[in-house]
Amino acid sequence: MSEAVSVTLLTGFLGSGKTTLLNYFLAHNDNQPVAILENEFGAVNIDGALLRGGENVNVVELSNGCVCCSVRGEFTAALSEMLDKRAAGELQFERLIVETTGLADPAPIVQTFFVDERLREALRLDAVIALADAEHISRQLDEHPVAASQIGFADRILLTKSDRVDEETKARALARIHRINSKAEIYEIVNGECPADLWLSLNAFELTDNVELAGGFHIIRADSQQSSRFQPFRKAQAKQSWDDAIQAHVFDAGLLDLKKIGAFMESCIARFGNDMLRYKGVLAIAEHPQRLIVQGVHKVVGFDYGSAWQPTESRTSRLVIIGRYLPIEEMRREFAATAV
Numbered sequence: 001m002s003e004a005v006s007v008t009l010l011t012g013f014l015g016s017g018k019t020t021l022l023n024y025f026l027a028h029n030d031n032q033p034v035a036i037l038e039n040e041f042g043a044v045n046i047d048g049a050l051l052r053g054g055e056n057v058n059v060v061e062l063s064n065g066c067v068c069c070s071v072r073g074e075f076t077a078a079l080s081e082m083l084d085k086r087a088a089g090e091l092q093f094e095r096l097i098v099e100t101t102g103l104a105d106p107a108p109i110v111q112t113f114f115v116d117e118r119l120r121e122a123l124r125l126d127a128v129i130a131l132a133d134a135e136h137i138s139r140q141l142d143e144h145p146v147a148a149s150q151i152g153f154a155d156r157i158l159l160t161k162s163d164r165v166d167e168e169t170k171a172r173a174l175a176r177i178h179r180i181n182s183k184a185e186i187y188e189i190v191n192g193e194c195p196a197d198l199w200l201s202l203n204a205f206e207l208t209d210n211v212e213l214a215g216g217f218h219i220i221r222a223d224s225q226q227s228s229r230f231q232p233f234r235k236a237q238a239k240q241s242w243d244d245a246i247q248a249h250v251f252d253a254g255l256l257d258l259k260k261i262g263a264f265m266e267s268c269i270a271r272f273g274n275d276m277l278r279y280k281g282v283l284a285i286a287e288h289p290q291r292l293i294v295q296g297v298h299k300v301v302g303f304d305y306g307s308a309w310q311p312t313e314s315r316t317s318r319l320v321i322i323g324r325y326l327p328i329e330e331m332r333r334e335f336a337a338t339a340v
């Protein structure tokens with residue numbers, strides 16, 4: 001059986017720049033066979049000239065509704081059909097990019113890749129990329145809960161259109177995005193000019209040891225000699241608060257008891273799994289030489305042992321949960337009680 005196809009899910013509110021990013025990618029694609037599944041209510045947004053030039057690009061449109069509403073049906077069927085055609089040699093692609101409509105909640109789409117058996121074997125979800133329009137994201141978050149869900153699910157966030165806002169507006173947008181998802185790295189891009197390796201092949205669903213929080217954002221300018229510049233978040237902005245239902249919560253501790261942390265995770269997933277969008281932990285287990293990694297999307301969870309602790313390292317545990325309506329104080333108490 002051939003290797004699983006790497007899938008990137010592109011999300012972001014209406015007009016956030018998804019198609020612009022795709023067009024930039026296609027214009028700079030080095031002929032790698034790629035398929036794009038578009039869910040755009042019939043509108044052909046991908047630049048036709050680019051498509052004609054790119055013989056290794058296949059665009060499939062899913063136009064009878066929004067993927068998040070028909071996820072068990074049309075979306076799964078469209079993916080299966082693409083896989084059938086690939087197996088029959090009618091479609092060639094090593095990579096699949098799914099562009100969702102700006103109004104789609106990524107939750108059911110992400111889950112499809114883990115729940116459907118055939119898709120789970122043939123496709124490997126690489127990462128969820130969310131685009132956020134620096135000019136409009138604050139209003140979109142105020143008015144549309146789905147905008148927070150898109151950001152909450154993301155492994156990486158691309159902040160677009162910063163050329164249209166002043167520094168103050170950008171800083172506010174960044175602080176709010178970071179409060180919803182403090183784990184995803186943020187890259188500021190203009191007109192889709194983003195090197196492909198910054199949003200493709202991130203392996204975000206692998207059980208890796210990394211549970212760092214983003215401390216700032218990267219500025220990408222295609223015309224710049226320097227390809228990327230890191231800028232820490234402003235301290236003052238971090239104090240501001242908004243009432244987005246979705247938020248990132250960080251739980252820190254030292255050594256944990258294996259049975260207790262197992263029971264805590266199981267109980268959280270059973271009680272609150274529907275409201276836990278994404279979570280990841282790198283945990284130090286008493287009397288165990290390796291890190292315990294836990295990673296999940298709602299009720300789909302994976303555990304594994306990662307790299308060994310070095311003698312010089314202090315064994316600390318960190319769990320980050322991006323969720324909504326969570327009884328955080330109660331969860332903090334329960335998490336703390338799993339310490340040895």
Ligand SMILES: Nc1nc2c(ncn2[C@@H]2O[C@H](COP(=O)(O)OP(=O)(O)OP(=O)(O)O)[C@@H](O)[C@H]2O)c(=O)[nH]1
Pocket residue numbers: 012013014015016017018019020021040045101102160161162163164189190191192
């Ligand atoms: N000034 C500026 N305009 C941008 C930038 N990125 C995208 N745009 C423009 O924003 C508009 C919307 O971009 P699209 O790429 O169509 O956005 P989309 O997310 O695909 O939109 P939907 O498919 O409707 O959800 C287009 O006119 C783009 O040219 C940017 O960084 N700066």
